[in-house]
Amino acid sequence: MAALASSACYLALPGAAAHEADDVDIADIDIDAQLAARMAAQETVRLPSSVERVVVAAAERAPLGELTKILEGDGELSASILRLASSPAFTGTHGERISLPYAVIRLGREGVRSVCLTASLARVALVPGPLHALRRRVWRECLASALTCHALAQVRALPADDAYLGGLLHDVGKVAALLAVEVDHPHITGPSDEAFWLEVVERHHCDAGWIMTDRWLLSDAVQSVTARHHLPSGGDPLHEVVQVVDEAVARARRQGWQVTAEDIGAIPGVRSQDEAMAMRIGLARHPYFLEAIG
Numbered sequence: 001m002a003a004l005a006s007s008a009c010y011l012a013l014p015g016a017a018a019h020e021a022d023d024v025d026i027a028d029i030d031i032d033a034q035l036a037a038r039m040a041a042q043e044t045v046r047l048p049s050s051v052e053r054v055v056v057a058a059a060e061r062a063p064l065g066e067l068t069k070i071l072e073g074d075g076e077l078s079a080s081i082l083r084l085a086s087s088p089a090f091t092g093t094h095g096e097r098i099s100l101p102y103a104v105i106r107l108g109r110e111g112v113r114s115v116c117l118t119a120s121l122a123r124v125a126l127v128p129g130p131l132h133a134l135r136r137r138v139w140r141e142c143l144a145s146a147l148t149c150h151a152l153a154q155v156r157a158l159p160a161d162d163a164y165l166g167g168l169l170h171d172v173g174k175v176a177a178l179l180a181v182e183v184d185h186p187h188i189t190g191p192s193d194e195a196f197w198l199e200v201v202e203r204h205h206c207d208a209g210w211i212m213t214d215r216w217l218l219s220d221a222v223q224s225v226t227a228r229h230h231l232p233s234g235g236d237p238l239h240e241v242v243q244v245v246d247e248a249v250a251r252a253r254r255q256g257w258q259v260t261a262e263d264i265g266a267i268p269g270v271r272s273q274d275e276a277m278a279m280r281i282g283l284a285r286h287p288y289f290l291e292a293i294g
């Protein structure tokens with residue numbers, strides 16, 4: 001059986017690892033050095049053991065029944081699976097009642113892995129903490145990116161599950177880096193503006209993301225795009241998808257999440273009206289995910 005990489009990780013819950021009782025002004029700390037040390041030690045978000053078992057089972061292409069058994073042992077996780085599988089996000093209808101085995105069949109092996117990662121990362125991303133509001137904003141953009149990448153990949157006939165995970169995880173290192181700051185300094189004061197913190201995590205999120213995608217045994221394509229998405233694509237199809245979707249998500253956020261297919265069609269790298277329409281539809285699905293899993 002494949003084993004997860006044995007890198008040192010922590011479940012990032014601000015307060016749980018707190019060792020500071022008093023307020024600390026962030027200006028007095030070399031935050032980049034601390035984050036770099038975390039990354040060098042491969043310390044980043046650790047997921048519940050049930051999710052890590054799902055990740056391994058998916059990598060090994062285990063039977064769906066095995067995935068169902070793992071999920072049955074984690075009530076919170078299976079509830080998330082049922083909510084998502086029966087939500088409009090996955091073409092279900094609100095209020096539809098389905099069984100866990102049927103939800104697993106509906107989602108498929110890769111879909112179950114994606115939903116487990118999404119649901120468990122949502123729990124981590126939305127935990128209370130001094131930088132919660134910014135984490136929530138970054139997390140929303142991760143979800144929007146995942147669904148938009150998935151939609152664009154379908155038009156381009158690329159592997160849609162890799163595209164979903166590439167979109168979801170390419171910037172999730174920002175969430176991990178923010179949490180690392182909060183775990184080390186649960187009472188931080190000082191710069192409170194989002195721009196300051198986004199600049200800090202911009203410098204570390206690719207390293208953090210790569211550590212996570214490597215640990216979770218994801219495909220080379222997903223690992224590569226997570227680590228390298230701010231570099232030229234070199235013609236890599238998934239890399240191109242993530243980069244063009246990044247522009248679309250940034251535009252959507254600036255416009256209060258109100259974008260038309262025409263807005264998206266004007267973004268460099270969008271090749272056709274079909275692509276713009278698909279991306280618009282993918283983006284419009286993310287509120288359903290937020291509602292279903294937070």
Ligand SMILES: [Fe+2]
Pocket residue numbers: 170171205229230
């Ligand atoms: Fe990024």
Ligand SMILES: [Fe+2]
Pocket residue numbers: 170171246
């Ligand atoms: Fe991004």
